[in-house]
Amino acid sequence: MGMTRRRALxxxxxxxxxxxxxxxLVNLFLRGGADGLNLVPPHxxxxxxxxxxxxxxxxxxxxxxxxxKTAIDLDGFFGLHPALRxxxxxxxxxxxAIVHAVxxxxxxxxxxxAQDLMERGxxxxxxxxxxxxARHLRTRAESGTPLAAVAIGETIPESLRxxxxxxxxxxxxxxxxxxxxxxxxxxxxxLHRLYEAEGGQLGAxxxxxxxxxxxxxxxxxxxxxxxxxxxxxxxxxxDALRQVARLIRARVGLEIACVELGGWDTHFVQxxxxxxxxxxxxxxxxxFAADLASDxxxxxxxxxxxxxxxxxxxxxxxxxxxxxxxxxxxxxxVRGGRVIADWPGVAADRLEGPxxxxxxxxxxxxxGEIVAVRLGNERVAxxxxxxxxxxxxxx
Amino acid sequence: MPxxxxxxxxxxxxxxxxxxxxxxxxxxxxxxxxxxxxRPADVRLPRGDAVEPAARLLNRLGCGWRPGELDEVRAxxxxxxxxxxxxxxxxxxxxxxxxxxxxxxxxxxxGDIFEYRKQVVERELFQxxxxxxxxxxxxxxxxxxxxxxxxxxxxxxxxxCAWFKTVDDRAVIRPHAMGNFGDLLRASAxxxxxxxxxxxxxxxxxxxxxxxxxxxxxxLLELHALGVHGGYTQRDVMEAARCLTGWTIDASWFRGxxxxxxxxxxxxxxxxxxxxxxxxxxxADLDRLLDIVIRHPATPxxxxxxxxxxxxxxxxxxxxxxxxxxxxRASDYAIRPMVRTILASDAFRDPRASPSHQRLKRPFRFVxxxxxxxxxxxxxxxxxxxxLQRMGHAPFNYPTPDGYPDEPGPWLGSLLWRWNFxxxxxSNGIPGTRVxxxxxxxxxxxxxxxxxxxxxxxxxxxxxxxxxxxxxxxLLAANPSxxxxxxxxxxxxxxxxxxxxxxxxxxxxx
Numbered sequence: 001m002g003m004t005r006r007r008a009l010x011x012x013x014x015x016x017x018x019x020x021x022x023x024x025l026v027n028l029f030l031r032g033g034a035d036g037l038n039l040v041p042p043h044x045x046x047x048x049x050x051x052x053x054x055x056x057x058x059x060x061x062x063x064x065x066x067x068x069k070t071a072i073d074l075d076g077f078f079g080l081h082p083a084l085r086x087x088x089x090x091x092x093x094x095x096x097a098i099v100h101a102v103x104x105x106x107x108x109x110x111x112x113x114a115q116d117l118m119e120r121g122x123x124x125x126x127x128x129x130x131x132x133x134a135r136h137l138r139t140r141a142e143s144g145t146p147l148a149a150v151a152i153g154e155t156i157p158e159s160l161r162x163x164x165x166x167x168x169x170x171x172x173x174x175x176x177x178x179x180x181x182x183x184x185x186x187x188x189x190x191l192h193r194l195y196e197a198e199g200g201q202l203g204a205x206x207x208x209x210x211x212x213x214x215x216x217x218x219x220x221x222x223x224x225x226x227x228x229x230x231x232x233x234x235x236x237x238x239d240a241l242r243q244v245a246r247l248i249r250a251r252v253g254l255e256i257a258c259v260e261l262g263g264w265d266t267h268f269v270q271x272x273x274x275x276x277x278x279x280x281x282x283x284x285x286x287x288f289a290a291d292l293a294s295d296x297x298x299x300x301x302x303x304x305x306x307x308x309x310x311x312x313x314x315x316x317x318x319x320x321x322x323x324x325x326x327x328x329x330x331x332x333x334v335r336g337g338r339v340i341a342d343w344p345g346v347a348a349d350r351l352e353g354p355x356x357x358x359x360x361x362x363x364x365x366x367x368g369e370i371v372a373v374r375l376g377n378e379r380v381a382x383x384x385x386x387x388x389x390x391x392x393x394x395x
Numbered sequence: 396m397p398x399x400x401x402x403x404x405x406x407x408x409x410x411x412x413x414x415x416x417x418x419x420x421x422x423x424x425x426x427x428x429x430x431x432x433x434r435p436a437d438v439r440l441p442r443g444d445a446v447e448p449a450a451r452l453l454n455r456l457g458c459g460w461r462p463g464e465l466d467e468v469r470a471x472x473x474x475x476x477x478x479x480x481x482x483x484x485x486x487x488x489x490x491x492x493x494x495x496x497x498x499x500x501x502x503x504x505x506g507d508i509f510e511y512r513k514q515v516v517e518r519e520l521f522q523x524x525x526x527x528x529x530x531x532x533x534x535x536x537x538x539x540x541x542x543x544x545x546x547x548x549x550x551x552x553x554x555x556c557a558w559f560k561t562v563d564d565r566a567v568i569r570p571h572a573m574g575n576f577g578d579l580l581r582a583s584a585x586x587x588x589x590x591x592x593x594x595x596x597x598x599x600x601x602x603x604x605x606x607x608x609x610x611x612x613x614x615l616l617e618l619h620a621l622g623v624h625g626g627y628t629q630r631d632v633m634e635a636a637r638c639l640t641g642w643t644i645d646a647s648w649f650r651g652x653x654x655x656x657x658x659x660x661x662x663x664x665x666x667x668x669x670x671x672x673x674x675x676x677x678x679a680d681l682d683r684l685l686d687i688v689i690r691h692p693a694t695p696x697x698x699x700x701x702x703x704x705x706x707x708x709x710x711x712x713x714x715x716x717x718x719x720x721x722x723x724r725a726s727d728y729a730i731r732p733m734v735r736t737i738l739a740s741d742a743f744r745d746p747r748a749s750p751s752h753q754r755l756k757r758p759f760r761f762v763x764x765x766x767x768x769x770x771x772x773x774x775x776x777x778x779x780x781x782x783l784q785r786m787g788h789a790p791f792n793y794p795t796p797d798g799y800p801d802e803p804g805p806w807l808g809s810l811l812w813r814w815n816f817x818x819x820x821x822s823n824g825i826p827g828t829r830v831x832x833x834x835x836x837x838x839x840x841x842x843x844x845x846x847x848x849x850x851x852x853x854x855x856x857x858x859x860x861x862x863x864x865x866x867x868x869x870l871l872a873a874n875p876s877x878x879x880x881x882x883x884x885x886x887x888x889x890x891x892x893x894x895x896x897x898x899x900x901x902x903x904x905x
Contacts, residue, residue, distance in 0.1 A: 129550075129795035146808040155784070161794045165808030167785060178815045183891065190867040190895055191814065197863035198900035202755065205807035206900065213811065 023333075023374045024248055026257045026288075026301040027133065027159060028237075029119070030281070032265030033111065034305040035319055036326030037346070037357070039084065039278060040098055040339065044077040047347040051312045051355075055270055055319070057081055074098070078339045083278035086286035090330060095289070095296075097334050097394050099327040099366050100341035103307055103359040109321040111265070114306035118363060119158035121384050130162030132364075132383055133256050136371055137163045139379040145253025146209045147175065152240040157258050166256075172243045175252075176213050188213070212252035219250045230291035233283040237261040241284050245291040248299060255375070264305060267318040285330060297332030300374045300395065302367060311346045311355050322356035327366055329394050333374055340392055365390050424493050425772050428530070431490040435463025438838040440853045448473060450857025451746065454905040455706060456480055456738075457534025459764035462838050462854070477738050480535035481731055483573065488532055495526035495775075505562045505587055505651030513557045517791075518777065520561045524790050525775035528763040539572040539734070540564075541759070542705055544790070545798035547583045547619060549592045551791045559588035559651065560791050576698065576728040577689050580619065584611075584681065585653050587644050593796060596643045598636060599659035607661065612636035614796045615688065622700075625693030631668055635688075637661045638672060638680040689728055695720035699733060704801065706734075707742045708754060715740050753904040755803035758786035760905065761813055765820055765897045768855045769830045776827035782819075786812045810903075817897035821890040832889045848872065848892035855896035864899060871895060 041057040042048050049056045060073040071079030072088055078100065080088060090096040105124045106114045117124070121132025128135070137149055137160075149166035151157050160166040169175070177184045177191075188210060195206030230245070232238035240259040247254045261284075263277055281303070289296055308325030324344070330336070342360040344350050352358045368389030372380045380389055441447045446454075449468035453460045456477075460468075468476045479486065496502075498519035500511050508516060531537050547568065551557040563586045571579035583589050590596040593611035601607055612635035616627045641660030645652040655678040664674040665684075668691055672683045688694065699719035703711035715737065723733040737743055756764065762783060766773055773779065783789045786809035793799045800806075819825050821832065835854075836847065843850055848868045852860045860868060871891050896902060 131794075143804060144808075146810060148808070156787075163787075163805075165805055166787065167808070167812075175811065177811075178818055186871055187818075187891065187895065190870040191898060193867035193870060194864060194895075194899045197861075197867075201803060201807065202900050202903060206810055209811045 021251050021295075021298060022253070022255055023376065024254055024257065024295075024299045025133075025370060025375055026241075026244055026259065026299065028301060028303040029115070029157070029159075029258070029260040030264050030303060030305040031111075031115065031260055031262040032305075033114075033307045033309055033321055034264040034325060035266060035270065035274065036100060036305075036308040036324065037311065037319075038270070038274060039081050040074075040078050040100055040326050041071050041081070042077060042100075042343065042346060043071045043073070043079045045346055047345070047350075048311075051346060053313070054317055055313045075339055077343075078341075081275075081278050083275045084282040086279075086282040087328075090286065090289060091337055094337040095330055095332065095334055097329045097336040098339045099329065099361055099392070099394065100339055101324040101344055101357055101359060102327050102341075102361040102363055102366060103324045104363055105359065106307070107323070107353065109307065109323075111306060111321075116158055118304065118306055120161070121159075121364060121367070123364075123387065126386055128385060131157070131159040132367065133159040133258070134161055134163035134166070135383045136375065136377055137165065137256065139382045140255075140375065140377045144255055145212065146205060147212050147247065147252045147254055149256040149258075150244075150247060150254060151258040152243050153258075153260065157260070159258060160256070169243075172216065172246050175216055175247075208253070212250070215250045215252050216246070219246060230287045231283070232287040232291075233280045235280055237280050237284040238287065241288040242291070245288055248292060248295050266309070267314065267320060268316045270313075270318045285328075289330065300329065300331035300333060300370055302370055303328040303330075304363060304367075308357055311351060311357060320354075323352060324357040324359040327363065329366065329370070331374070331395075333395050335394060340394060361392065362387070362390075365392055366394060369394055422774060424497055425774070428490040428493045429772070431493065433463075435466060435838055437841050438462050438854075439466055439469075439842050440839050440844075440850055441465065441857050441859065442853065443858050444861075445746075446857040449476075452476065453534070454764075454857070455743070457538050458528055458760055459767050459905075460857075461767045462770050462835050465857070473744070477535075477735075480533070481573075481735055481738075483533040483536040486532050491527060491530040491532065494530055495523050498523055500561055501565065503561065505559065506649060508558045508561060509650055511558075516558050516561055517551055518780070520564065521780050521790060522775035524564075525763065525779055526773070528759070529766045529771070529773060529775070535734075536573060538705075539730070540568055542702070543568050543572050543579065545793075545801070546701070547579075547589065548793055548796050548798035549588045549791065550794050552794060554591040555651075556588050556591050559586070559591060562586070562651070563588035571730075573731050573734070574729070576723070576730055577685065579730075580685055580689065581682070583619070584615070584639075584685065585642065587651050587653055590642065590644055590653065595639060598640050598642070599656075600637075600640050600661040606633070607636040607640050609633060609636040612639060618796055618798075620688045620697070621691055621693040622697035625691065625697060627668060634665045634667045635684055637663070637665050638667065638684040641678070642681070695723045695728070699723055702733065703737055703742075706737050707740070709802070712742050715742050755806055756903055756905050757799065757801070757806055758783055758788035758809050758813070759790065761903065762786075762816065764905075765817060765902075766828070768897065769820060769832065769893060770835050771820065771828050771830045773825075773828040778825045778827060782812065782816050785809075786816075813903065814894075814898040817894040818890075821894040821897065823890075832893055836889065847887040847889065851889065851892045852896040852899075855893065856899070856901050864901070867899075868892065868895060 038057055043059045058070040060071045060079050068082050070082060072082060072085060073079045087096055104118055106117045117127050119131055120128050122128050149160055149163055151160060151168040153168055156166055156168045177187055179187055192210050195203045232242050244257040244259060261281060266274055292299055304327045305325045307321060307323055309319035309322040314320055344358040344360050346357060364384045364387050368380050368384050369391040371377050371383055373395045441450060449465050452468060452473055453464060500508055500516045500519045501523050527537050549556055549560050549563060551560055567582040567586045571582060593614055594608045595611040598608040609632050613632045615635060616632060617623050621627055641656045643654055643656055645654055657677055660677060662675055665672040667684060667687050670687050672680055700716045703716050703719055719733050719736045722736040726732040762779060780789055788799060823830055839850060849860055852868060871888060
């Protein structure tokens with residue numbers, strides 16, 4: 001409180017020379033339980049091939065003529081699904097790190113339970129009522145702008161539950177005064193006059209919203225939809241990432257963006273669906289990185305899923321709900337070019353329950369490190385209550 | 396709500412009109428309600444530099460005013476209006492009930508309500524809540540309902556709460572909102588919604604390594620009664636949880652019926668907040684526990700302080716909190732005398748006595764007061780719920796038991812949505828909601844100035860515009876393309892003027 005009119009005015013005038021923009025975290029949730037074993041296959045393990053006679057991704061050993069069907073080697077042990085090829089340059093450039101055998105301690109193998117638990121940042125039997133991103137927004141040092149947290153979609157995801165400032169929008173065009181252009185300009189000016197005269201916390205917040213909206217408009221006018229060379233794939237994820245990139249480039253104070261990609265629940269004839277999903281994922285992320293240009297350095301993407309899938313394929317050429325999965329962490333500040341895994345193995349005697357990859361890295365260690373290091377939140381213990389975050393050196 | 400003969404005749408005539416006209420866009424019940432409402436003949440606009448006392452009072456007691464309500468309070472006086480609002484049972488609310496009580500789920504029993512789909516139950520509860528906020532003449536009572544709804548927060552997102560919250564609203568919050576706090580607390584403790592929301596239904600005697608479920612017991616002490624600094628210990632939480640073991644909900648034949656199962660109850664002796672509850676009381680443990688909790692000295696202070704913040708501002712005088720707590724204690728924890736003490740105080744009456752008196756409206760209050768200011772005819776439907784979701788304040792959707800925050804910080808992010816809501820409302824863009832701005836402005840034609848935009852602002856704000864505001868309003872009229880279109884330099888665009896008044900900083904506060 002207590003912002004004078006003069007200070008509020010300065011804040012407004014300073015629009016174009018705002019302080020160093022903050023770090024941005026894009027949380028991409030792959031809903032349905034994405035199959036980590038085929039996204040990032042352990043191609044050096046024979047047990048992988050014996051458990052999946054039909055579905056396994058072929059070894060990158062040159063014996064197959066068709067490069068579109070073989071894994072892309074990463075480190076001699078793990079490889080990438082061929083449809084993830086657009087991610088290879090980011091991996092090689094040290095801007096993509098992969099965490100394998102990662103997950104939560106939830107053993108229900110229920111989509112709802114497992115997603116809910118991860119989005120709340122909890123552990124089995126201890127599920128906080130609010131989302132982990134909401135707790136981050138509540139505990140970070142400085143307060144945010146009105147556009148600090150945005151979910152692209154119809155509803156606020158569980159991870160932002162309890163963050164009253166968060167917005168869910170289908171398109172970022174919603175971040176404008178909803179009037180025809182000539183009347184909008186007049187209304188903008190009138191609002192500006194009112195909130196400038198108001199001062200204080202409310203006045204400053206109003207001016208900040210007007211500045212954010214103006215920044216979005218300026219970006220539209222000058223640069224169009226995206227940087228040249230950013231070829232977003234058609235569909236849900238490409239659209240969502242394009243929207244998020246606009247917000248980041250407009251520098252409107254975005255800190256948290258939530259996007260999602262569904263369709264990973266591949267119980268039935270997995271091979272037909274999986275390649276195009278993985279392709280959309282990789283193309284979307286690669287286009288996003290290209291689109292962000294210099295803003296890529298302050299952006300971190302954490303892509304996660306509620307659980308991985310059963311090691312053995314099922315009779316309908318699909319896979320069933322399993323335990324550990326894979327996470328992708330991308331961004332300018334990521335210590336990438338590595339697959340980080342305390343790999344438990346996929347041989348029958350190494351599995352848990354009905355034949356699932358054991359979880360050897362807690363998903364909260366990955367997210368917690370990003371929150372602490374990339375978002376600079378010192379109160380990470382409150383973001384993940386009851387869990388001591390052990391950084392794995394990913395950022 | 397009993398209707399007198401004259402009302403019945405009016406109602407019959409209106410019903411005939413509604414049926415004859417085919418109820419094209421205005422639903423029949425809204426038409427009926429409008430016939431029963433006492434419509435003001437003419438309205439006198441506020442002309443002072445400061446918000447006039449009647450306006451300030453209506454902002455504080457409820458969600459502002461509909462056209463004519465300021466005139467009513469001016470005529471009867473501040474004191475009389477407060478007394479009338481406190482004795483809310485005597486206020487005829489039939490027109491509001493016609494709009495708000497027509498939903499089947501609102502009256503359903505805990506068992507029957509499961510006949511309805513979740514979406515229907517949730518929508519009707521929202522509509523009922525919004526329609527009461529907008530149309531009830533018992534504005535103070537509705538404010539108290541919202542206060543306790545936050546205090547005993549339940550989220551529709553957990554388990555069967557989407558169904559049970561409707562029952563909780565009808566059987567727990569509304570009957571006791573101005574009644575006795577002990578009755579309210581007991582009803583809440585045995586509300587199916589609360590038993591689900593805070594896991595009480597799964598709370599049973601310890602066996603092996605599994606202790607009782609402490610969730611409800613902790614919030615009972617921390618949030619519902621003593622407050623987090625109320626002086627209880629973890630031991631008190633555990634002992635309180637033991638007292639409450641065995642209370643559960645019938646999940647099968649009598650779905651939703653609350654039952655005490657002695658076989659799951661811990662029958663041993665307990666010690667809560669320094670007092671012993673002897674072994675073997677069974678289901679009577681509950682009443683003993685709640686009695687100890689209510690009579691703990693921290694409880695009246697905690698409740699009174701929260702209520703003072705609600706009505707007086709973010710930093711109420713400590714002396715007022717003490718007096719309010721004393722009225723509460725002295726009346727054996729009746730809520731109404733405590734509210735009366737607060738409303739009678741200088742801190743409440745005199746804006747100069749509490750400098751922090753202007754509070755940011757939370758989105759629900761903003762939306763309801765905007766609908767009232769423009770005298771909207773609304774069905775309280777989905778579009779309003781979408782707006783509140785976007786602003787982060789859809790009723791009954793806060794996940795954690797502390798209820799929606801009351802401080803301004805978290806709500807400053809909703810400004811853009813408030814402005815766009817104001818535009819959509821004033822330009823008749825909300826499906827199911829209609830405003831007749833020309834009709835409203837006609838009410839003050841005898842008192843109109845030469846500046847119709849300024850008249851709108853005065854009606855919305857409860858005072859005439861400050862110079863800065865007048866300047867902003869003139870910017871709207873100076874729109875060149877608009878004047879070119881219509882060939883007038885000082886064209887008055889009523890929807891835009893009303894929207895700007897609703898979007899202004901002054902209307903965000905109360």
